[in-house]
Amino acid sequence: MSAPMCMLAGYISDGTKGRDIAGLLLEALELQEPYWGAHATGIATINDGGLCLEKDKGHVARVRKTTKIESLEGAIGIAHSRYGIGFWRPELNTKEKAHPFFDCKKRFALMHNGDIANYKEIWAELEGRGHKFSSRSMESDGPAITDSEIAAHMLEEMLDGGKGVGEGLRQICSRFSGTFLLAVIHRDFPKTLWIANWHQPLAVAQGDGEALFTSYEIGLTGVRSELTRVFYPPKNSLITLSPNSVEVRSLLPMRGVPRVKVDIEVLGEEIIKILQRKNERDFSQLDRDLGNEGWGKALGISPDESAAQRKDGIDIVREYIEALNRLVKQGRVFQRIARRPEAGIEDTPRYSYRLA
Secondary structure, eight states, rough: OOOOOOOEEEEEESSSSOOOHHOOOOOOHHHGGTTTOSSSEEEEETTTTTEEEEESOOOOOHHHHHHHHGOOSSEEEEEEEEEOOTTTTTTOOOOOOOOOOTTOOOOOEEEEEEETTTTHHHHHHHTTTOOOOTTOOOOOOOOOOOOTHHHHHOOOOHHHHTHHHHHHHHHHTTTOOOOEEEEEEEEEEEEEEEEEEOOOOEEEEEETEEEEESSSSGGGGGGGOOOEEEEOOOSSOOOOOOEEEEEEEEEEETTTOOOOOOOOOHHHHHHHHHHHHHHHHEHHHHHHHHHHHHHHHTTTHHHHHHHHHHHHOOOOOHHHHHHHHHHHHSSSEEEEEEEEEEETTTEEEEEEEEHH
16 A cells, blocks of 8 residues: 655754754665665755755665765755665666756755656656756666656746746646655755645654654654654645744645545554565565555455555555554564665665564
C-alpha cells in the first residue's frame, strides 16, 4: 500500500541559531535512509542572497566524500535522499537525476517525494516551449528524465506569469496524478519555505525561531530536545514555514482526501506471516510482499479497493513503520541495517527484519 519513497528534510531559522545547516540536514537524511535506500543525496541552501547546491549519486556517507556538501551554509535549506525506481539499472542513477532541481533562471530550488504518473505528457509540453531538463539522458529505450524535474519548470512558468510560489504550487499540483510532496526555497524569500503535500509522510518540529521538517519522525531525532513542538500536517495541504510560524491551507480544495484507517495489529500479524515464510526481508520487500491482499486486510477493504487507493497515491507509511516498530519493541521481530550494492552504489543502507 505504501509506494516507493524518497526521504526529505528542510530547515529554516531566523539566523540567530548558529547551527551547521549542512550537518543538521545530512543527519536528518541519514537517519531516514535505511527505510527505502539512498541512491542519491542533495542539499540546496540560500546564503548571502544566492542559491547553493551540492548533490551526487549515493548515500550520505558517500556524498560527504564526493562533494563539498558539508560546506554549505545558510539559515534555510532543503535536503533530499533519492530512491531511484529503476535502481536495478545503475546507469539510470546519475548526479544529474539527483534532487533538488533549479528552475532555468536559478531563482528557486525544488525537490519532490513520490511518483508523478502523468509526467510524460507534461514533459513533452514543456520541451515544446523550450525548457531544458538537466536530468535528461538517452537510454536504450529512448530519452528519459526524472519525473520530478517537470515540477520545477512548471512552477517557473507560474512565477513568470505573475503567480506567487504558494499559488503556483497549488496550480501545478492540480495537474498531477500519482503521489507528490514538493518543497521549495526561493532566493528572494529567505525567510519562507513552501511545502505542497498530497498524502505523503511529513513531520514538522518547531522551536523558538526555527523549524525542521522530515519525511519520517526518526529524522527529527537530533533536534527533539530543542524543537519540541512536533505535529503532522493534514494530507492535501499547502504549508508555509517561516522561522516563527507555520500556515497550513488546503492544497487542492476540490480533491477530497480518502479516509483510511489501518488496523496496526492486523498489519503486524500479516508481517509476521511473511517473515515466517521468507525468513529475512527488508523494508521495501515486506511492503511488496504484503501486496493488495495484506494491505486490504489491514485496512478492512478488498484487494481491489486497496489497489485503487495505491493508484490514487494514498500513502500510509507512518502506520507501516508503527507496526514494524511495535513488533520490534515486543521482541517478536529483530531489526538491523543491512548494507548492499544498489543503483551502482556500494553499502546502501536498508532496514531488514527477521523473526526474533
